[in-house]
Amino acid sequence: MPTPRCTLLPLPDHQVAFLVDGRERLRWHHGPQYPRPFFYPLLGPASGQSLTRMGHPGAPNHDHHRSIWFAHNQVVGHDFWADGKPPRIRQLDWLAYDDGDAEATMAVKLGWFDGHDPKALLEQELIAAILPGPNDETFLEIQTRFVPTAQTLEFGKTNFGFLAVRVAKAISAFFGGGTLTNSEGQIGEPAIFGKPAKWMDYSGTQPGGHKEGIAFFDHPSNPGHPTAWHVREDGWMGASACFAAPRTITKAEPLVLRYLLHAHRGGVDAARETATFAAFAKRPGFALVKAPAKHTAWGVRRV
Numbered sequence: 477m478p479t480p481r482c483t484l485l486p487l488p489d490h491q492v493a494f495l496v497d498g499r500e501r502l503r504w505h506h507g508p509q510y511p512r513p514f515f516y517p518l519l520g521p522a523s524g525q526s527l528t529r530m531g532h533p534g535a536p537n538h539d540h541h542r543s544i545w546f547a548h549n550q551v552v553g554h555d556f557w558a559d560g561k562p563p564r565i566r567q568l569d570w571l572a573y574d575d576g577d578a579e580a581t582m583a584v585k586l587g588w589f590d591g592h593d594p595k596a597l598l599e600q601e602l603i604a605a606i607l608p609g610p611n612d613e614t615f616l617e618i619q620t621r622f623v624p625t626a627q628t629l630e631f632g633k634t635n636f637g638f639l640a641v642r643v644a645k646a647i648s649a650f651f652g653g654g655t656l657t658n659s660e661g662q663i664g665e666p667a668i669f670g671k672p673a674k675w676m677d678y679s680g681t682q683p684g685g686h687k688e689g690i691a692f693f694d695h696p697s698n699p700g701h702p703t704a705w706h707v708r709e710d711g712w713m714g715a716s717a718c719f720a721a722p723r724t725i726t727k728a729e730p731l732v733l734r735y736l737l738h739a740h741r742g743g744v745d746a747a748r749e750t751a752t753f754a755a756f757a758k759r760p761g762f763a764l765v766k767a768p769a770k771h772t773a774w775g776v777r778r779v
Contacts, residue, residue: 482580482606484573492573492582494606501614501739502606504582505542512556512565513586515604516543521612522741523686526644532710533645541642541712544737546586546620550632550718551597554590557636562591568599571764572774579617581605581776583764598624598725603762603776614739619762623730631723631731635670635706639735640714647680647689648711654680654689656707657744659753665709672702674753676713677744687742691749695734696757699723734761 485493490507493500506513517526532538540547540559547565549557556563571583583603587596600622607615618639631637647654649664657663658673668676674696679689694703694715704719715735717723725731736756738749760778767775 480575480580481577481608483575484580484582486570486573490567494580494582494604496606496608496614502616504604506567506584508566510542511540511559511563512542512545512547513567513584514542514545515616518544518614518616518690518737518739520682520686520688521609521614521739522688523682523684525682525686527647527682527688527690527739529642529644529711532642533648533651534710541640544616544639544641546600546602546638547640548631548634548637548718550634550637550722551588551590552630553632554597556588564589564591565600568596571601572767572772572776574776579605579607581762583762583774583776596625598622598629601764603764605762605776609738609740611741613741616737616739617756617759618735618737619732620734621730621732622725624725624727628724628726631718631725633720633722634718635716636714638715638717638733640706640712641678641690641692641737643678643690643711643713644680644682645711646682647678649680649709651711652680654678654711655744656709656713657746658705659702659746659749661746665707668705668707670704670706670716670719672704674702675749676705676707677749678711678713679740679743689740689743691738691740691744691752693736693738693749693753693756695736697761698733699731
């Protein structure tokens with residue numbers, strides 16, 4: 477049986493590599509030494525260097541900015557965003573690793589713990605898929621589902637949450653001369669901060685003169701779409717689902733969010749990203765299914 481194009485490789489030290497044609501494009505980290513799991517690196521198609529970074533280039537107190545990560549700083553009064561505090565997000569189980577020619581998908585279950593009660597406040601089902609694009613470009617599609625362990629749970633009003641991206645120093649506007657652009661044609665932090673948009677793009681020039689960037693898409697099924705964005709010239713962008721108001725979830729009505737990251741060549745291309753958004757909007761989401769094979773419990777399917 478030939479090896480699929482897209483594969484997942486579990487590694488020592490609580491890591492999983494996402495590969496296309498045998499070459500790593502992305503890596504997942506869920507080790508207990510970190511306050512929350514994250515993806516790093518997301519490799520650029522032109523430079524082969526990471527389009528994201530660990531931490532803020534000029535602020536040592538921003539080590540919680542770990543490349544690509546989920547967090548929220550107002551969960552029934554608990555701050556899951558900052559480091560140095562009891563709240564932690566832990567991977568409880570891996571549910572599925574599915575390889576394929578079109579995509580490879582990883583499904584994991586995370587628990588959000590406030591540091592006081594041994595029972596999690598909520599569980600997060602995270603499904604991440606890597607899809608190869610043209611010319612070594614990469615798509616990272618993410619679907620996540622938040623389910624409270626109590627009957628209800630409130631995510632408070634905040635700029636900080638849920639999915640955030642810290643870009644490489646070289647492509648940030650302040651530290652590297654990169655450009656921040658949204659789907660509405662607005663450019664730069666002052667014009668974009670807090671504004672709704674279908675997608676956001678951060679592009680710049682990596683070492684060696686390689687022009688590339690990351691486009692970040694909000695799926696139209698997400699509550700409040702198009703989302704408000706928390707963006708900074710110092711090199712980060714976040715989809716802020718609770719920017720305007722708090723959001724209450726229940727066991728019967730959990731919160732489901734879908735996002736797409738596009739690691740692309742060149743600078744921002746509005747026509748390309750508009751087409752990418754349209755394709756993402758039409759693409760079916762994911763569901764965990766009981767696997768027919770006796771050697772695995774779960775699989776991931778598009779539905």
